[in-house]
Structure formats: C-alpha cells, structure tokens
Amino acid sequence: xxxxxxxxxxxxxxxxxxxxxxxxxxxxxxxxxxxxxxxxxxxxxxxxxxxxxxxxxxxxxxxxxxxxxxxxxxxxxxxxxxxxxxxxxxxxxxxxxxxxxxxxxxxxxxxxxxxxxxxxxxxxxxxxxxxxxxxxxxxxxxxxxxxxxxxxxxxxxxxxxxxxxxxxxxxx
Numbered sequence: 153x154x155x156x157x158x159x160x161x162x163x164x165x166x167x168x169x170x171x172x173x174x175x176x177x178x179x180x181x182x183x184x185x186x187x188x189x190x191x192x193x194x195x196x197x198x199x200x201x202x203x204x205x206x207x208x209x210x211x212x213x214x215x216x217x218x219x220x221x222x223x224x225x226x227x228x229x230x231x232x233x234x235x236x237x238x239x240x241x242x243x244x245x246x247x248x249x250x251x252x253x254x255x256x257x258x259x260x261x262x263x264x265x266x267x268x269x270x271x272x273x274x275x276x277x278x279x280x281x282x283x284x285x286x287x288x289x290x291x292x293x294x295x296x297x298x299x300x301x302x303x304x305x306x307x308x309x310x311x312x313x314x315x316x317x318x319x320x321x322x323x324x
Contacts (some may be wrong), residue, residue, distance in 0.1 A: 164319070168312050175226035175309055178302065182223030189216045208288035215285070215295040222302025226309045254317035261310035264303045271300035 189212075196209040228234055241252050275296035283292050 164315065168316065171226075171305075171309050171312050172230045175230045175305060178223045178305060179227035182220045182227075185216050185220045185223065189213050189220065208285070208290075211285045211287055211290065215290070215292070219295055219298045219302070222299040225302055226305040229306055229309045229313070250317055250320050254314055257310050257314035257317055261307050261314055264307040264310065268300045268303035268307060271296050271303060275300060 192206065192209055192212055196206040199205045241249055244252065275293040278293040278296060279291070284290060285292060
C-alpha cells in the first residue's frame with residue numbers, strides 16, 4: 153500500500169473503475185443493439201422494394217431503441233457526455249460548485265433509482281399478465297427489465313459521482 157493512502161480510498165477507486173468498465177461494456181452491448189436496429193431497418197426497406205417487408209420491424213426497432221438508450225446512459229454519464237449548463241455554476245466559488253455538482257448527482261441518482269424500481273415493478277406486472285407485442289407476440293417484459301438494469305447502473309454511476317464530489321470537497 154502506498155504511504156498516506158487510506159484503505160477505503162483504494163476501495164473507492166476500485167469501485168469507481170469497476171463501474172466505469174461495466175458501463176463501457178454495457179455501452180458496447182447498446183452499440184451492438186444499435187447495429188441490429190440499423191440492419192433490421194435496412195433489410196425491411198430492401199424487402200419492401202421486393203414487396204416482402206419484415207413483419208414486426210417497427211416493434212423490434214421500438215423495443216431495441218429503448219434498450220439502446222438505457223444501455224448508453226451509464227457510460228455517457230461516466231464520460232461526462234451529458235449536456236450541462238455550467239454558465240452559472242462556473243462563476244461560483246469552488247466549494248459551491250462542488251456542492252451543486254454533488255446535489256445534482258444525488259438527486260439524479262435517486263431519480264434513476266426510482267425509475268429502475270418502477271421499471272422492475274412494471275416488468276413484473278407484464279410478466280405476470282403474459283403481455284406480448286401485437287405483431288410478433290414477443291414478451292415485452294425482458295425489454296423493460298433491460299431498461300431497469302440500465303437505469304440501475306446509471307444510478308450506481310451517479311452514486312459514485314456523488315461520493316467523488318464529496319471527496320473533492322474534502323481535498324481543500
């Protein structure tokens with residue numbers, strides 16, 4: 153262990169790196185799903201030229217689109233890729249900026265935790281009622297569970313960011 157490094161700091165760094173790696177892998181799965189959406193759409197359009205479109209393309213693209221967004225959110229948050237209006241925050245003193253960023257991370261973490269929880273409840277309800285899509289008769293609940301997983305991972309990423317902001321406040 154390095155001198156002056158607290159063991160809990162090492163654990164936090166490991167957690168931070170793990171969530172970043174997991175978010176990146178989930179993002180790659182989202183990218184693969186996006187490629188699937190593109191291919192199925194192109195195949196459907198080509199099929200329409202020959203009077204044989206692919207049934208259920210609209211459903212597949214819709215379900216996959218929700219999954220793509222949910223899988224991209226955590227990595228986008230890790231990379232600080234979300235749109236942020238910092239014109240006011242930049243003018244604040246350092247401690248106030250840290251406080252605003254920490255509060256933002258905390259509120260966002262709680263919001264996405266609630267969204268994940270509600271998605272799980274919705275998926276459980278859909279699974280219990282055996283809800284399926286209209287054209288392909290696909291079960292809907294796995295896609296909703298996927299969205300819940302993406303939102304839960306985003307909540308974890310935001311929790312790590314909240315702790316990181318608080319640790320930054322201790323640095324001064």
